[in-house]
Amino acid sequence: MTTPSTVKQGEPGTSVPQTVPLTQLIHLMAEYQKLGTHRQTFRAAAPTSDTFVRGCGIVAGGFVAVGAICAVVGAYPGSIAVGLLALVPASMGFFWSRRNRRNRAARLDLFESGMTVYRKGEKVAGFRWDTAEVHQRVIPFQNSAPSDYSFEMSGPGGAEATFDDTLFGDARDWGKAIQSAITATQLPRAVTAIDDGATVDFGEIGLSLEALTFRGNTFAWEQIQLIDARSGLVRMKVDGNWVSLTPVGKIPNFYIFNELAERLRQAAAEEMSAAETDDVQPPIEVSDAKAPGTDAEAPGTAEASEAAQIEQAPAEPLRTPEVTDDAVTEPTGPADTPWRKRKAGVSISSD
Structure with missing residues (x-):
């Protein structure tokens, strides 16, 4: 808008x-x-903060000083030539300052x-x-x-x-x-x-729960190890290789894009870590029962036999870390349903 x-509004009865x-x-x-x-x-901004105008003034002043020296020693053609050169930065500074005056309002x-x-x-x-x-x-x-x-x-x-x-x-x-x-x-x-399953577009880049899309290419979050934009160009590390996307200036609301991408990437990394933990089996407990036909104890093994009869505490099974979101109800579908824990709303902050 x-x-x-x-x-301009005219007063009643007048044309002023x-x-x-x-x-x-x-x-x-x-x-x-x-x-x-x-x-x-x-x-x-104050005109004095314009480094371009100040630079033009310094250069023009230098040319004027050289021209004055030439005139003192009698080199008048050189003095005229240097004076003409001084007009170039002086003119540039003049027109730039006029532009600044126009913007003072x-x-x-x-x-x-x-x-x-x-x-x-x-x-x-x-x-x-x-x-x-x-x-x-x-x-x-x-x-x-x-x-x-x-x-x-x-x-x-x-x-x-x-x-x-x-x-x-x-x-x-x-x-x-x-x-x-x-x-x-x-x-x-x-x-x-995103949590409702939609894709949010940021220019040529789209973000969803499953992947990042760019110009028809799809990159699953499990493949993306890092997203970087320090050089003015958004890049991401995919399966160990760098892929260039688009300049930062072409991404609308870059900070929203960066926050969402980091949340989804880290959520995928945590899911993969949790899945690997689930695959680790607890150690098998070794039974202390005696083999058939060995009721008689060998001499000198009474103490060892008594120690073997001490009840051993069962090993505690490994626990699987979960990514939870209080605002989202966990689905009750099959256990192998992909993305069942990933949500963009999971508060995983990025620096």
Whole structure:
């Protein structure tokens, strides 16, 4: 859902238009989308934080200094040539700063149930946490410094917005807030769908209780040892071999995808471990009964015979660990039914 950036309303009996303030437009959008209580506002990043403009200024200043030295020593042609070269970075910095001035009116507002985005000359775009899709180009992991907060938002009705850390300041704050809100809101719904036997799609990748699917290929969870996305490309280790899937930026709501995939992969690994444990047979107890015809005891074996008559405690059978889910009733079908314990709702957290 989007609204015009300004709304002009004429007063009764006059032709003088009135402009609705941006703040009022944002709150009108929030009311229409039922976004709830306002939480936080992020303004456009300060121009001084633009390293590109600063770099252009430094390069242009260097050329000017060289040109001045040439003029002092009488090398006027060289001075003119260096001065012309200085115009190149100076022009680039000038046009880039004009672009930044155009974006100074940009504004990002977070609400209890959604968000709004505004850029000068565009419409106010509104998104709800329960229906929004976010594509993030680079996903920050532990022990790796995030280098890019570039978001592409989309929602019902064709609402779209693109913004990054060069447009809005405090990218770590709004980036984490948006991803956390969407994940917390939509993850339970995705878990329920998978537990009911459906396949949840994330772009070209589909997740179900049985397998991960990608471009017509099916990979059972028992085959997948690891899923990795640190290089910006989602990969998985299948039967000891790495298989490349798709760039992180093409997966909508990546954090939901990652959580579901890890839960299902680990649940399959626990099932396999439990099945292997079931196959282990308890040790056979050796009987202490005497062989026929050996009622007489050999001399000097009375003590050994008495020790043999001591009743031995039976060995305790091995126990099979189970993956349980209090919200799911265990089926009563055949014992060899596959996936009888696997549920996406099993709380197996991933780092």
